[in-house]
Amino acid sequence: MFNILYSIGIFSVFHYLRGDINRVSMIRFDSDYIEGAHPAIIEVLAKSNFEQHAGYGCDEYCARARDIIRSHCKDESLGVEFLVGGTQANVTVIDAFLRSYQGVISADSGHINVHETGAPEATGHKVIALPSSDGRLSLEQIAECYHNHWNDHSHEHTVQPGMVYLSCPAENGLIYSKAELTAISEFCHANGLYLFLDGARLGYGLMSEDCDFTLSDLARLCDVFYIGGTKVGALFGEAVVFKEKEMHRSFRYAIKQHGGMLAKGRLLGIQFEQLLTGGEDCLYFRLARHANRLANRIRTAFEKKGIPMWIPSRTNMQFPVLTKEQQEILMKKYVSEFWCKYDGERDVVRFCTSWATCEENVDQLCKDIEELL
Amino acid sequence: MFNILYSIGIFSVFHYLRGDINRVSMIRFDSDYIEGAHPAIIEVLAKSNFEQHAGYGCDEYCARARDIIRSHCKDESLGVEFLVGGTQANVTVIDAFLRSYQGVISADSGHINVHETGAPEATGHKVIALPSSDGRLSLEQIAECYHNHWNDHSHEHTVQPGMVYLSCPAENGLIYSKAELTAISEFCHANGLYLFLDGARLGYGLMSEDCDFTLSDLARLCDVFYIGGTKVGALFGEAVVFKEKEMHRSFRYAIKQHGGMLAKGRLLGIQFEQLLTGGEDCLYFRLARHANRLANRIRTAFEKKGIPMWIPSRTNMQFPVLTKEQQEILMKKYVSEFWCKYDGERDVVRFCTSWATCEENVDQLCKDIEELL
Amino acid sequence: MFNILYSIGIFSVFHYLRGDINRVSMIRFDSDYIEGAHPAIIEVLAKSNFEQHAGYGCDEYCARARDIIRSHCKDESLGVEFLVGGTQANVTVIDAFLRSYQGVISADSGHINVHETGAPEATGHKVIALPSSDGRLSLEQIAECYHNHWNDHSHEHTVQPGMVYLSCPAENGLIYSKAELTAISEFCHANGLYLFLDGARLGYGLMSEDCDFTLSDLARLCDVFYIGGTKVGALFGEAVVFKEKEMHRSFRYAIKQHGGMLAKGRLLGIQFEQLLTGGEDCLYFRLARHANRLANRIRTAFEKKGIPMWIPSRTNMQFPVLTKEQQEILMKKYVSEFWCKYDGERDVVRFCTSWATCEENVDQLCKDIEELL
């Protein structure tokens, strides 16, 4: 891990931070947002602290970060706005794009449906939840939902589908293929639906070995998506990217109305400039690759041991199916997250790496997995 | 850079930052949130960066910050939650406390009525705006509004007043007296109205020479108020303090529902711990006194020159009434904010100091005021 | 002016009613609200037409209707308000009773979840939809949902259950037993949940041979329920009955805010006075018994023929499982409603009687069922 850190030239920064890390006796794999931000970000936040800037995202950092994102997306006409968190981004997008009588199609396991305290509904929009065994929506499901709506003679008595919401990676680490995204995008645009992709963990998805799409593909296929910073190296921040030039004029109203316009907006610009500068080799991608590589090591360790994986994730979250005994042993040293029951005797458990996960901790975990019963 | 971080003596911090300030050729008095945060905050953010913490404000920093605030307020039973920004705090409070058919009484110049893109209305609550010449509401106005409502035989056809919203300091720097707050509080509580005080600039109010109330008074008189960090030394953050034990159980739902629950909540805890540790001599108060003292110097300079002040503010915002010529001269060197027209020839202009304002810049401004025509 | 009134010849108003009925060549069993209102209602509407009354439900008809309902419910302290339609009643109740961060537990087939164009969500409240094979919720489901919520350590990230919504009869004609309602009521009240019963077809439920509860039981067990008029003899109208004295003061605000306060409110009072006067032998009950009796005749005819019923409904809606051939034959003469597929060859079809269904038409239908293949 610290190879990366040192390669950026942040030398003195972490020197004294190691003590803090070691202070915690348990090794945590329970989440990808338990640490702060990559030191390169902290450094620029500190360095720029006394600069005087216009508020609300109208500063030069934000301007540059917008341009960097447009460059990644190969589209100068894109709108880009920065928000603090994912729920905020989700509801702002949903409420800004949809008409009052429209709802958003989502997998039933989608974050907007289960973990946002009804935030979309609080803006008046129903989540049209479709069953999903793996956290993803298929074109068939979307099409069936859409056609069922319009074929229903009493369709005016049900919520009009106005948007499709995809999570990529989904809650369980799976991503879509470019072909799947293309097919869904074409269906949406042929039928007047907006396509919105929640990219709270987008970095881990883009850098997955399974991934065959790029930011530029997303910018082309989606009407709006966001590049998640909070879980991939930033203190906080989600960069919302949207196609509609017209919406740009008004999207900032929606941000303010939903309480999401950060007074010192440059804090967001600074972070995304740091994360995304450097094209294919930008910090954001390097951090995501780091996390994915460590996650793959963990998965391989489980598989070698003959422990089945619940889902074939190739991103930073891995879901082994563990017996109670195996869980007990690992839980003495590691913090992971119970995900769901698998069968009478075994549970699905989530192990999560992040940009901040230490190689040494993964070494230890893999060794301990090897020694499991 | 990181030398600074090691020395908590704030002296050296500004020293090396002067370069940044001077880089900007204009001297800015247009706002109190153009810089970042006090260096003591930046330092702890950096130092704690690799600590691993529970998210969403359930970490130890937040726990300690809550206790410090309860101690300032001399009430262990208070609820305290941390939000990122003021609009977010306002709508979360309004929507959490009010019933769907209730509205909030505010001065027509109140932030919730004019500068939040209708955020309270977006949660369903009408702002019952009362005319105010000085940004404040009087007990008489509130009582009249309340009684007019209930005396109206068709009161069910109008929004039921459910809350009184006060800004302190108000948009123009004025504060309430303890007697005024007490009278309003008694009226509210005798009549089933919540009293909510917007303290986005509370530090400057509390440290004003005019101020005869304390945090502990506010905690006693208000049902809910907040201690603004964004404009008084923090990168961002507002600490919402509320009396109702019962609401505490549910206020966090409201935060999440309004997209205001910061994943890495410790960022807020860290800042408020830094700002408020130390009782009467805490950083928050010291920074506010600094800004008020400089604002008073500016006011005195104008008054000595015979230039009238629009409003008798004793906080960090001063409002001289300037001729076009005077404005032109000052605008060559200083950025201030046009506030409103005063008469055919003169305008009200806002000069704003902050925790980050340099004494030297005020020296210069005072000198230039002295030399005005 | 009155020349106009008399020139129309109001005399022979009713005598061609029978002709109109016969004019329609198809015999309709597709819905229980295709006709107007019971003639007794029309008569009083006409008779009272030139009376001058206070608006908005503050007239004497409404006052008397409220008292009659309180008398049926054996509780003088109940609040009673009259609304025009069911969706209006549902959202007004949900929004008036719930706090902003609360949702309402409903069967996934519940009217609020599927046939109100997201009206509850438009007021900000998520419908927490639980799977239901027969349109009803069990105590076990409700308790599991409730406990899952509060046992979840991140429960603040999900909608707080605040109310249980039951339909009785449900969309498929089934009702609850008094024991079931009592158990659910006790659970709700032990756990701070409101119990709300949607009685759009309540008359048919109360007069069902299966029914062992009364209006007075409902008034005791529910916090709020309504007595549906639209589908049981009225032109329109739902009488919302609620326990909370406190809510009464404010429920009318919620009505007005949701656009549900009828200017000429006496129209509602007149209808409910007509329907409910007469205790156990009131028109409302007589009309419901009429519809149920005819529905039972239809069911018996199907059963005699060996045609299975999808669900053991004892109210005005019957759901035979019919082959395509059987459907084709019946559809030549009768309008019924396709409900859902049963298996590859058969569908569930709804036959609906109402207060206005003619005995002769049921005679004919039963005969035709008998002659089915």
Added chain:
Amino acid sequence: MFNILYSIGIFSVFHYLRGDINRVSMIRFDSDYIEGAHPAIIEVLAKSNFEQHAGYGCDEYCARARDIIRSHCKDESLGVEFLVGGTQANVTVIDAFLRSYQGVISADSGHINVHETGAPEATGHKVIALPSSDGRLSLEQIAECYHNHWNDHSHEHTVQPGMVYLSCPAENGLIYSKAELTAISEFCHANGLYLFLDGARLGYGLMSEDCDFTLSDLARLCDVFYIGGTKVGALFGEAVVFKEKEMHRSFRYAIKQHGGMLAKGRLLGIQFEQLLTGGEDCLYFRLARHANRLANRIRTAFEKKGIPMWIPSRTNMQFPVLTKEQQEILMKKYVSEFWCKYDGERDVVRFCTSWATCEENVDQLCKDIEELL
């Protein structure tokens, strides 16, 4: 079943109407919706009672009523939907047409701003209230509000104007001229604002001697307006007319979502068919002319007596400025409505006629005015 129907003796329904009127000892001029509906409407409601019709406004009565309205408006492409009440119509239109971050410009005395319990805000939209001395908005005001918004560099922090709401007649009986409406319409359409005209009392406006516009003009100038039935001869009902073909597809969703879709929609179609059949001599216009003529008689009586009128209304509401003594004398026999204070000694009082006002009562009132001190 039909035994019941015939046992009631529906025969002599109408012949005691006159007696009911005389039963009330006071003569009421306090409102235009204290009676039921014009008998022609009651008759058809009764006559059609047993017809079987599709629900939700999809019946033949509604279809014919839509065509009659399109014919009045000389535009076959118009959308027409029927709602039960004015507040419902207002919020459905506002919420259907506006984007979430937009507000509606209204006179501060506008019904949506003062008498709808915050219904527009409950759908998320702020009412941008402009001061109005006579209940109307001028082009200058609208333009100033619009330009102030877009010229404000922080316009994203305020609600974006999306619609102009006019009441015609306004709350005090005044109407707009065709030239005024045309100018406002042109401004709106040049600047992307919808023009919405609240016509709750439209009949009285159209038939005013001052009126120089027609339904066809309104249909051309407004994006959406409604023809009020409740106050001009119907039991209830407002016919919303809108230009946008595209909106038509979705406006019905908005109706349902706001609880405004009447199950037995034909009740609305029947009423508007009765009111508007007959072109320039339709019942709606005749009833309005009747009310206006009687209101003019009342005004003339006051003016002859030297009593000043508060406002030059030429519709069905008249506002004499009366001394306390004059009020006391008239209040012994007549019910009128206190409107507002005029000066220390005199009040503005509203006298309201309607389609149902008797000539004899106006004779008496005029005589009593003549005999006033």
